[in-house]
Amino acid sequence: MINLEKTEIYKVAQLESIFWCFKLIQKIFLIFSGIFLLFYIYNVINAKDADLLFGSVIVTFSVFVLTKNLSSFFNEYLKNPRKKISLEQALADKKENLSQFFNLKSAKYLDEAIKDSKRNGLHYPNYETILKSFLDVKNQRIIFIFSRLLIDLNGLKKELESKECLTQITREEFEAIFEEAGRISLKRGGEEIKEGDIITALVKVEPHLKQIIIESDIDEEDFEKINDWLERIYLKIQKDKQFWSYENLLKLGSLGKDWTAGYTPTLDSYSIDWTDIVKRRGFEDIIGHKEKVSQIERILSKKDAGNALIIGEPGVGRKNIIHGVIKKSLVGQSLPNVNNNRFIELDIVSLSSTTTSFEQMEKTLEQCFREVSNAGNVILIINDFHDFLGGKEKAGVVDVSGIIGPYLNSPTFKTICLTSYAGLHQYIENKPSLLAQFQRIEVEEMGTEETLKILENDVFKLEAKHQKFISFNSLKETIIVCEKYISNYPFPQKAINLLEEAVIYSGRDTETNIVLPEHIDNMISEKTKIPVGKIRSKEKEILLDLEEILHKRVVGQEEAINEISSALRRARTGVQTRKGPMGSFLFLGPTGVGKTETAKALAETYFNSEEKMVRIDMSEFQRIDDIPRLLGSEKQPGILTSQVSENPFSLVLLDEIEKANPDILNVFLQVLDEGYVNDNLGRKVSFNNTIIIATSNAGYKTILKAIEENKEMPEIKKDLLAAIFEKGTFRPEFINRFDGTIVFKSLTKEDLLTIAQIQLNKLNNNLRAKKIELVITEELKNKIVELSYDPVFGAREMKRVIQDKVENAVARALLNDTIPQGSKIQIDSDNFTISIS
Amino acid sequence: MNIFIKYLYWQLILTPKKVLSILKNYLLFGFDFFSIKETLRSLFSPWRRYLWDYGRGFDIGKYLETFASNIITRVIGFIMRLFLITFFLIYEIVVLVLGIMIFFISIVYPFLFIVAIIYGFKYL
Numbered sequence: 030m031i032n033l034e035k036t037e038i039y040k041v042a043q044l045e046s047i048f049w050c051f052k053l054i055q056k057i058f059l060i061f062s063g064i065f066l067l068f069y070i071y072n073v074i075n076a077k078d079a080d081l082l083f084g085s086v087i088v089t090f091s092v093f094v095l096t097k098n099l100s101s102f103f104n105e106y107l108k109n110p111r112k113k114i115s116l117e118q119a120l121a122d123k124k125e126n127l128s129q130f131f132n133l134k135s136a137k138y139l140d141e142a143i144k145d146s147k148r149n150g151l152h153y154p155n156y157e158t159i160l161k162s163f164l165d166v167k168n169q170r171i172i173f174i175f176s177r178l179l180i181d182l183n184g185l186k187k188e189l190e191s192k193e194c195l196t197q198i199t200r201e202e203f204e205a206i207f208e209e210a211g212r213i214s215l216k217r218g219g220e221e222i223k224e225g226d227i228i229t230a231l232v233k234v235e236p237h238l239k240q241i242i243i244e245s246d247i248d249e250e251d252f253e254k255i256n257d258w259l260e261r262i263y264l265k266i267q268k269d270k271q272f273w274s275y276e277n278l279l280k281l282g283s284l285g286k287d288w289t290a291g292y293t294p295t296l297d298s299y300s301i302d303w304t305d306i307v308k309r310r311g312f313e314d315i316i317g318h319k320e321k322v323s324q325i326e327r328i329l330s331k332k333d334a335g336n337a338l339i340i341g342e343p344g345v346g347r348k349n350i351i352h353g354v355i356k357k358s359l360v361g362q363s364l365p366n367v368n369n370n371r372f373i374e375l376d377i378v379s380l381s382s383t384t385t386s387f388e389q390m391e392k393t394l395e396q397c398f399r400e401v402s403n404a405g406n407v408i409l410i411i412n413d414f415h416d417f418l419g420g421k422e423k424a425g426v427v428d429v430s431g432i433i434g435p436y437l438n439s440p441t442f443k444t445i446c447l448t449s450y451a452g453l454h455q456y457i458e459n460k461p462s463l464l465a466q467f468q469r470i471e472v473e474e475m476g477t478e479e480t481l482k483i484l485e486n487d488v489f490k491l492e493a494k495h496q497k498f499i500s501f502n503s504l505k506e507t508i509i510v511c512e513k514y515i516s517n518y519p520f521p522q523k524a525i526n527l528l529e530e531a532v533i534y535s536g537r538d539t540e541t542n543i544v545l546p547e548h549i550d551n552m553i554s555e556k557t558k559i560p561v562g563k564i565r566s567k568e569k570e571i572l573l574d575l576e577e578i579l580h581k582r583v584v585g586q587e588e589a590i591n592e593i594s595s596a597l598r599r600a601r602t603g604v605q606t607r608k609g610p611m612g613s614f615l616f617l618g619p620t621g622v623g624k625t626e627t628a629k630a631l632a633e634t635y636f637n638s639e640e641k642m643v644r645i646d647m648s649e650f651q652r653i654d655d656i657p658r659l660l661g662s663e664k665q666p667g668i669l670t671s672q673v674s675e676n677p678f679s680l681v682l683l684d685e686i687e688k689a690n691p692d693i694l695n696v697f698l699q700v701l702d703e704g705y706v707n708d709n710l711g712r713k714v715s716f717n718n719t720i721i722i723a724t725s726n727a728g729y730k731t732i733l734k735a736i737e738e739n740k741e742m743p744e745i746k747k748d749l750l751a752a753i754f755e756k757g758t759f760r761p762e763f764i765n766r767f768d769g770t771i772v773f774k775s776l777t778k779e780d781l782l783t784i785a786q787i788q789l790n791k792l793n794n795n796l797r798a799k800k801i802e803l804v805i806t807e808e809l810k811n812k813i814v815e816l817s818y819d820p821v822f823g824a825r826e827m828k829r830v831i832q833d834k835v836e837n838a839v840a841r842a843l844l845n846d847t848i849p850q851g852s853k854i855q856i857d858s859d860n861f862t863i864s865i866s
Numbered sequence: 867m868n869i870f871i872k873y874l875y876w877q878l879i880l881t882p883k884k885v886l887s888i889l890k891n892y893l894l895f896g897f898d899f900f901s902i903k904e905t906l907r908s909l910f911s912p913w914r915r916y917l918w919d920y921g922r923g924f925d926i927g928k929y930l931e932t933f934a935s936n937i938i939t940r941v942i943g944f945i946m947r948l949f950l951i952t953f954f955l956i957y958e959i960v961v962l963v964l965g966i967m968i969f970f971i972s973i974v975y976p977f978l979f980i981v982a983i984i985y986g987f988k989y990l
């Protein structure tokens with residue numbers, strides 16, 4: 030229920046103007062008391078009569094203090110009336126007056142809207158009227174929401190003011206807005222319904238806001254996300270302002286906590302003090318990984334040996350987790366054994382650069398570890414732990430396993446080591462006794478929601494540093510493109526890096542000081558060499574015209590091309606829910622009918638170049654022992670995984686898939702289903718940005734036979750699949766994983782004539798450089814087709830025939846200097862002799 | 867509730883309550899800032915863990931020398947901690963005295979300034 034007039038906050042809103050006057054009086058009287066004080070001092074120094082000035086100082090200053098006191102009364106008490114029930118309870122009970130949860134501004138705006146609607150003869154203010162009164166162009170909350178979304182607040186306000194909207198809405202519709210606003214507030218952990226919550230609720234129903242959403246890249250949820258961000262900022266400001274709170278006082282540090290701890294002079298020379306870094310960074314909020322922070326605290330607080338091994342790819346926020354532990358330890362909010370410890374990272378690189386021999390380095394390391402153990406308040410951090418276990422033979426790298434081993438058992442020696450999955454599998458797992466001393470903490474990649482919050486926290490620092498305004502749309506775009514195009518680095522680091530690079534990049538754009546999604550797209554295009562923005566906007570056009578585009582290169586195969594195009598359209602428009610690659614197809618058909626050519630054409634269409642094709646001959650993987658060659662092992666990189674890691678935006682062509690070992694095909698079940706595969710080092714290789722095409726000529730005889738019998742394509746496909754299943758070439762679950770099983774027919778003579786024309790045109794293009802033109806006659810084409818036609822080998826023979834008969838003849842003539850420049854040549858179709866016309 | 871009563875409730879109950887809560891924070895913070903729990907627990911502990919080992923065998927001279935050194939390091943630790951405790955006590959007393967003063971002032975200052983206005987008008 031909404032009944033504003035019955036609420037305390039409504040009464041307070043009526044009083045606001047009086048208290049606003051107090052604020053004004055306060056300022057005036059403070060100025061006057063200052064002036065009177067100066068005159069009073071002047072008169073006293075000059076021994077003049079100062080009684081009047083003395084009285085004036087006292088009166089004006091007292092008025093200032095009293096009005097200040099009344100303003101505090103208004104701000105601290107009246108503006109926050111006590112409620113008998115919580116917002117959650119009020120939302121559950123439909124009879125409760127929800128307007129009691131409004132903050133002062135919301136109450137004021139709604140009051141204005143109600144008055145406005147009464148003037149227009151409406152029972153309840155309609156959506157437009159509510160929005161109009163809430164669009165206060167001086168309200169910082171409203172400005173924040175609309176400016177971050179790059180919506181013209183003034184323009185929208187003017188538009189609403191210029192129209193007279195007399196749409197009637199029902200009481201239920203009116204109240205539903207505020208119920209929704211209440212739910213939004215509750216979702217973000219609020220206890221009041223603020224103007225941002227009401228605007229967010231209005232987005233779902235108000236026509237102007239809905240129109241903005243339709244016309245731009247903004248989603249309804251964006252309003253909610255910005256509102257959430259905004260309220261987090263206000264909460265932080267409010268918390269920081271209360272310098273007297275116990276939490277803030279603890280940040281001032283302490284004296285004497287390390288007096289019972291030993292000195293660590295050697296360690297101090299070869300280390301980085303993370304505790305100092307966290308203090309200097311000013312106790313930033315740690316987002317995500319809260320459970321991992323608790324896990325480390327539990328490990329470190331163990332009475333016996335407490336060693337944590339953080340496993341995760343660089344960039345997933347491993348160091349941030351340690352920052353979280355340090356932050357809690359500094360303010361004494363961690364577990365007793367973790368509180369007030371020093372977190373020191375061993376800087377082995379600086380140690381190796383200052384020592385001259387391995388013996389000396391080992392001695393120094395031993396001394397460092399002894400100091401850690403003796404100090405009693407040091408938690409040692411070793412980054413890239415795997416690099417120091419003798420696995421990598423490079424100058425200056427020492428194997429610490431022998432030295433650190435005995436200390437890891439000690440209850441006085443606490444350490445946090447960081448490593449990646451590859452480091453763990455390659456080096457640490459080789460030393461099982463060492464690994465047994467650690468408790469593992471596996472850090473997964475952060476989700477997009479948490480990454481967005483991290484970016485939001487970084488925005489103000491970036492804006493101050495680069496003097497740019499970062500729109501919310503660009504934050505959203507950063508996450509979208511990172512998720513789609515950067516797969517070799519995890520969230521949140523890839524998004525943080527990209528945003529900063531894009532802000533710097535936007536400096537080139539002298540026309541605007543705003544970081545826009547286009548800047549993010551351009552930046553990612555430079556990084557990945559893929560025209561991101563274009564691809565995304567052009568993808569629709571490509572998908573719509575795919576048949577035509579593919580037919581420019583592929584002759585015939587209408588049914589196959591149509592089926593590929595339809596399957597890709599289904600896959601790319603989100604009609605199908607999917608996690609796997611962009612698209613996956615199994616091309617079946619005899620050799621030389623255009624399967625590979627279609628794959629090449631798709632690579633060129635989708636990835637802008639034929640080079641973006643990872644071609645793997647599956648006949649090389651006939652044994653199960655070949656899996657390491659495909660996925661990689663400790664000794665060698667995987668043919669498939671390394672190529673896809675290096676080219677995440679590519680077309681993967683698996684040639685002659687029927688020849689591969691069935692167990693190898695099982696690997697592809699996961700790739701096709703989930704869109705990733707783990708290589709032998711445990712690294713996740715994503716196929717989300719690839720199109721996978723497997724080709725096979727299994728059952729081609731069935732196709733040839735079916736064509737001879739003039740069967741239609743659906744029937745041919747049915748026969749072919751039946752033959753394949755019968756022979757056990759592929760299992761049904763394998764075939765079903767593909768977005769489409771495409772059957773390529775044998776080429777007809779007409780198709781081959783067209784191919785001959787294309788091939789001869791290519792030759793002509795080459796000759797054009799020598800200013801020679803080949804006249805392509807029908808007879809020549811017919812002869813070439815006649816010589817090369819073979820339903821089993823398709824067009825494959827044609828290339829050889831053209832090489833043998835045409836190209837060789839032309840080459841010989843060129844060497845004999847019998848063709849003068851600028852001449853037209855013709856080839857006799859009977860004996861392939863050249864005549865100059 | 868009448869606004870005047872609300873004002874009195876805020877001025878005479880809520881504001882002093884807030885002052886008391888802030889005072890409590892500062893007093894508790896003193897315990898943490900001067901590490902009182904740790905200091906009392908380790909009052910006679912050696913300074914910065916400096917301890918000499920008595921070694922193997924028994925040599926009265928060496929034993930006494932080590933004993934004296936260990937006593938000295940404990941005495942240094944004790945003196946330093948005593949200083950810290952003294953500063954803590956001074957801090958707590960100052961905070962308490964100032965806190966109590968602010969507590970009373972926070973209750974009565976608006977009424978004092980009303981009196982001051984009346985007093986000031988006498989000079990006008």
